Amino acid sequence: MRILLLAPLLMSLLLPAHAIAKGDDGARIEKARTLMELAGAAGLADQTLVSVTRQAEELLAHENPGREAEVTALVRDHFLPKARAALPELSRGITGLYAAHFTAAELDQMIGFYKSPVGRKLVTMSPTIIQQSMALGQAWAEGVSDKAWDSFAKAARERGLSLPKRL
Known part of the structure; x- marks a missing residue:
């Protein structure tokens, strides 16, 4: 079930850099970039990447018992550096989305919020939250999975559907 929860996040990591809408002026892009910086988006993206990577690593290690150290090294040496190197592309894409969906005045208001004491507190507390x-x-998903899986699996089998060994 964990992989189902990761899918939307993984899809968001694949946003194209050209998500910036045509006709957006440079001022809105710059305001959106400032907003992203004030909101601590780069740090949050890296934190999320590391968390998702750990979960994927756990799934891979589970499929390769006794080779956990090798899996960890493989992820650390091959996947994580390339994914981190691609984060600026994600940032540019999301910056473009903010510029496309908010007016300059709205971006100014958000920037003002993130410069305020409560906005700074939000940025400080966001990694913890x-x-x-x-x-x-994850705990919620496991609880729901435990409660719903047997019934779901039975109904799926009754319909002739195949189920994966592990979600």
């Missing part, structure tokens, strides 16, 4: 939210979401 995200980490705790992910743990909470």
